[in-house]
Amino acid sequence: MPELPEIETTRRGITPHLLGREIAAVVVREPRLRWPVPPDLGQRLGGGRIRSLDRRAKYLLIGVESVSGPGTLIVHLGMSGSLSIVCGEVAPRRHDHFELRLDDGVRLRLNDPRRFGSVHWTQAAAESHFLLRALGPEPLGPAFDGDYLYRRSRGRRAGVKSFIMDAGVVVGVGNIYASEALFRAGIRPGRPAGAVSRARYARLTETLRATLNEAIELGGTTLRDFVGGDGRPGYFRQSLAVYGRGGEACHACGASLRAARIGQRMTVWCPRCQR
DNA sequence: ACGAAGCCCTGCAAGC
DNA sequence: TGCTTGCAGGGCTTCG
Numbered sequence: 010m011p012e013l014p015e016i017e018t019t020r021r022g023i024t025p026h027l028l029g030r031e032i033a034a035v036v037v038r039e040p041r042l043r044w045p046v047p048p049d050l051g052q053r054l055g056g057g058r059i060r061s062l063d064r065r066a067k068y069l070l071i072g073v074e075s076v077s078g079p080g081t082l083i084v085h086l087g088m089s090g091s092l093s094i095v096c097g098e099v100a101p102r103r104h105d106h107f108e109l110r111l112d113d114g115v116r117l118r119l120n121d122p123r124r125f126g127s128v129h130w131t132q133a134a135a136e137s138h139f140l141l142r143a144l145g146p147e148p149l150g151p152a153f154d155g156d157y158l159y160r161r162s163r164g165r166r167a168g169v170k171s172f173i174m175d176a177g178v179v180v181g182v183g184n185i186y187a188s189e190a191l192f193r194a195g196i197r198p199g200r201p202a203g204a205v206s207r208a209r210y211a212r213l214t215e216t217l218r219a220t221l222n223e224a225i226e227l228g229g230t231t232l233r234d235f236v237g238g239d240g241r242p243g244y245f246r247q248s249l250a251v252y253g254r255g256g257e258a259c260h261a262c263g264a265s266l267r268a269a270r271i272g273q274r275m276t277v278w279c280p281r282c283q284r
Numbered sequence: 285a286c287g288a289a290g291c292c293c294t295g296c297a298a299g300c
Numbered sequence: 301t302g303c304t305t306g307c308a309g310g311g312c313t314t315c316g
Contacts, residue, residue: 067311123294123295124293164286167286275307
């Protein structure tokens with residue numbers, strides 16, 4: 010489900026419901042996520058106050074002033090996870106694994122059928138957590154530009170799509186937006202990353218930023234059941250030029266879009282527009 | 285260091 | 301209708 014725009018949409022949607030509230034209780038219905046949910050989360054978080062909601066890569070960082078000091082709840086939605094705001098007593102649905110109950114009766118629910126998501130709690134600096142430590146720069150941040158991508162890509166023979174989906178290079182770029190940004194930049198996804206020029210990387214950073222920003226503006230991409238924290242679906246799906254359109258006509262030139270696996274992930278591109 | 289493959293898990297659609 | 305198969309928005313881990 011979620012790439013960076015979907016996480017950001019979720020963060021913006023749930024923030025007004027959480028900020029400043031006290032955590033009354035924690036419910037863990039299914040601890041077997043990508044990593045086991047800590048069994049003592051209830052004791053650690055109970056009575057704590059939510060101070061901040063941030064995002065790093067595809068991780069949601071919930072800053073909590075807990076009874077034993079400040080810490081961060083690190084939530085990842087994996088492939089199929091979603092967070093929703095529930096008011097009062099609402100029967101849990103299948104795959105509702107985790108829940109924060111707030112002092113005003115509102116609940117934050119994590120639903121994740123495939124259980125690739127995770128919940129961690131750390132009282133150390135979040136950026137030093139083992140999940141976040143080795144991450145590359147944010148694509149919408151100042152450290153990300155064409156020169157950076159050009160430098161990092163020298164000598165790399167894997168496809169440029171796999172390269173920009175490598176979280177050690179740049180974070181938050183998943184299968185949808187990698188495909189879309191490469192289409193907009195006119196770069197063939199299978200081209201070796203080390204064989205892309207500096208000028209074309211400059212162009213790619215622009216299209217990546219634009220694609221991600223547009224998707225955030227539209228509330229993300231709803232493919233099956235994604236809804237932002239406010240319950241509304243994302244409308245970026247109508248803007249997809251190549252993702253999920255293998256065999257169909259390119260909107261720009263009419264050529265038949267090609268589809269193939271690159272680095273295990275289905276990839277679609279226009280054989281005429283992308284070189 | 286890099287890159288490819290395996291694996292974690294459920295749901296859904298397509299094909300027989 | 302019911303079964304099997306393959307694929308899905310991610311990413312850590314292992315192996316060469």
